[in-house]
Amino acid sequence: MRTGEDKFRKRLKKAGVFAAVTALLVSSSLTVQAKEQDTAGEEKTTIHVAVQKSTYSPYLTKALGYFDDAFSTEGTTVELTEFSQGAPMVEAVNSGDIDVAFLGDVPTFAGLINGGEYTIIGKYSEDTAKALLVRKDADIKSFEDLKGHTYATAFGSNVQPLAEIYLEKGGLTDADVQYTNLSFGDINTSIVNGDIDAAVTNEPNISKILSTTDDVEVLATADGYKTFVGPIIAGNDFLKNYPETTSEFLSAIQKAADWSKENKEEAVEKIAGEAGLETTDVKTLFEQQDNNTYLTDEQIQGLQQGADDAYKYGLLKSEISVKDYIDTSYLEAAGITAE
């Protein structure tokens, strides 16, 4: 015969299980609902933009006040959120927390292959401002000499294919070097301290390293090996609900790019101030890059080449036709075309 205590325990157990299951089902439905509310057809009060230290265009546009000029009458603000790498930006766009992102080609393609719900709407940069840095005491004078040395880059970044290209040029594979994954910040520390012999990295990190120490030199830049086109992506829900806002956004970015052509030194200072960088770190990349937002046929081919390289070196799990994910209609609506 069951005691009162036994009955109570049994009821408590059942109640606990019921509460847990209910909580789980409610929380999952709330997650779906929250995303739907964000994309209701109301005015967009804040455009959430993901940037990195090396993506100068949005910083310059903000510093010049062009975002405010474009959106002040609508009561919309543009909020820049800084990320250290592209992959978390893709996550944020996929989750709807970020509307527009400025990132590298490799994470863009990786996200699209995994069903990412975003579109390439323009570009913020075309440059070759990446390089292979080597320590002078490592006695590396050619790509072949990399054999057996520690060789670092940021895995999954747009720089990794260039690291693979250098190895290939030296007749080497990943197994011939001590291939090491380091963030760009850790590459700075490690190569200066002598923990690694060689690294492939980007601006402004190249300038930072070379200004910190005389023990490191540039063995090769990306010139002649790979051109980097930096895509601007936007979430498909954002594009569907706010097409005019998208065009106005791109127009503000292009306006800043046009201004910077006539005011280069002042542009460098404004970018440095807004991004929290030294002007010397900003200058090198800024002078080398094409910061127009339109995409030429050559640049689209450059993006496709980037995708093919990334697949070839195992960074992407399948091939991708990049042009299927490009939509230049927002640029065209803003009157932005290649000269």
Place this chain on the structure above:
Amino acid sequence: MKKYGVLNRLETISSAMFIPVIIIVWWWYGAKNGTLNTNLIAGPDELKKCFTDMWQDGSLQRYLLASTGRVLKGFAIGSSLGFIVGTLDGLLPPVRKLLAAVIGILRPIPPISLIPFLILWMGIGESSKLTIIAIGAFWAVLLNTIQGFQETDPKLLELAKAFGKSKIEILFRIILPSAIPSVFTGLRLGISHAWTAVVTAEMIAASSGVGYMIQIARELVRPDMLLLGIICIACIGLIIDLVMTLILKKIVYWRA
């Protein structure tokens, strides 16, 4: 009696499995009908393919072995230091006073925040990774060892002194046996924390390991590999915990 023992065990297992099964069913159903965003959490088909591919090319086994090796080494270092310092703290009041503030200040520092410092100090080799794992194990073992020594029944100590037992006899016959259950609880927690710390440790320039696998999965936007890595960490963490619990029951049999 035996029948009720088996039924009891079945009831315990089924109660424990109920919520995980609900979660798995929700995940499977959500991925199939599109409710779940598979760009963020991989579905069952993608997970299965990733597991099959990585098992067949041997990379999953390599990563698991690499991480397990690091955890065992880091745990050995951290738990040894934790036990030694904890014993000194537990037995010697002057040491306790000396360490009280240091423990209070250092304990809240999360291992992940030490990464830049460790890279500067120790470089990017195995020593910095093992240090992160050792720190993960150290605190759990230290604090439980201290507690174990402080929990010795004072009446037993009084009785032993009254019977004229030497300090060595009191240490090995009363204090240590009293402390052992708490020390082993600390070891059990320590190895769990060490396993958790391996993900952080392998952010320092690793080229193998489950933590490396998770980091790469994130950087290459591979939610399937990311989920597989997380599941591996959870399963191995559970196995470690079960093994330690069994060992604890055998060694500290008098608590049963």
